[in-house]
Amino acid sequence: MDSxxxxxxxxxxxxxxxxxxxxxxxxxxxxxEPLRYIHGYAQIVPGLESAIEGMRAGEKRSVIxxxxxxxxxxxxxxxxDVDKEDFPNSGEIVAGDxxxxxxxxxxxxxxxxxxxxxxxxxxxxxxxxxxxxxxxxVEVSEVREASEEEISEAxxxxxxxxxHDHASCGHDHGDGHAHDHEHSHxxxxxxxxxKKA
Numbered sequence: 001m002d003s004x005x006x007x008x009x010x011x012x013x014x015x016x017x018x019x020x021x022x023x024x025x026x027x028x029x030x031x032x033e034p035l036r037y038i039h040g041y042a043q044i045v046p047g048l049e050s051a052i053e054g055m056r057a058g059e060k061r062s063v064i065x066x067x068x069x070x071x072x073x074x075x076x077x078x079x080x081d082v083d084k085e086d087f088p089n090s091g092e093i094v095a096g097d098x099x100x101x102x103x104x105x106x107x108x109x110x111x112x113x114x115x116x117x118x119x120x121x122x123x124x125x126x127x128x129x130x131x132x133x134x135x136x137x138v139e140v141s142e143v144r145e146a147s148e149e150e151i152s153e154a155x156x157x158x159x160x161x162x163x164h165d166h167a168s169c170g171h172d173h174g175d176g177h178a179h180d181h182e183h184s185h186x187x188x189x190x191x192x193x194x195k196k197a
Contacts, residue, residue, distance in 0.1 A: 003056045004143045008040040009151055013142035014052070021132040031141065038146045041154035042161065045070050048136055060139045067131050074131035079114065079124045093121065 006012050015034045018027040029035040037043040039053070047069030055061060067073050084090040087099075097113045115122035146154070 003058075004145065006039055006052050006055045006140060006143050009146050010039045011142075011144050011146040011150060012037055012039050012052070012140065014138055014140045016048075016139070017137045019135040019137070020129060021134065023135075026129070031139070034141060038150055038154035041158045043154065043157070048138070051136075052138060052140065055138075055140045055143075057140055057142050060137070063136045063138060065134050065136065067133060070134045071127040071129040071132070074126050078126040078130075079122065081117075081120045082111075082123050083120050087121065090121075 004010060013034045013036050014029070015031045016029050017025050020026045035044070039049065042049070045065065047065030048063060050069075051063040051065070052061065087093060093113055093116065095113050095116055099111050099113075101109055101111055109125055110127075111123040111125050112128070113121050114124045
């Protein structure tokens with residue numbers, strides 16, 4: 001029996017190493033902890049999804065992806081000032097720290113501290129790889145037809161994502177989230193969910 005090629009409604013298992021624009025490995029899914037997804041439902045970056053279509057189990061490929069098909073272009077509006085009082089333990093925070101926070105509209109977002117000022121922090125909500133051409137070294141280890149249940153779940157996730165994007169402030173920050181850019185004292189404070197290591 002011929003192996004199935006990666007295509008719409010297939011369940012794909014793959015390993016990868018992701019390299020940034022400087023050629024440094026910044027993320028990986030090793031064979032012992034692979035990435036699994038349903039093809040065709042925007043569960044991985046668009047450029048990678050289109051580049052691996054047609055691959056079969058056992059095949060390897062090096063894929064270079066432009067920013068708009070990877071983690072998005074940088075959005076200058078994603079860099080803004082936040083009062084220190086909005087952060088717990090603000091005296092311990094340094095540039096480079098990352099936080100999972102809740103935006104005023106209740107959506108989760110990642111923010112990176114880029115500058116510490118006397119009364120505030122400059123934060124960046126852009127994906128760290130936004131604006132960069134990236135390279136994936138990919139190996140597909142399994143391709144099978146997705147079950148009806150897997151397809152239904154993938155479809156529901158995609159529809160929820162699209163509903164959120166249409167209800168947002170009108171632009172995508174490259175990693176699938178958007179938020180209100182008004183950060184006055186009348187807004188609910190940012191809620192730290194977890195400091196990223």
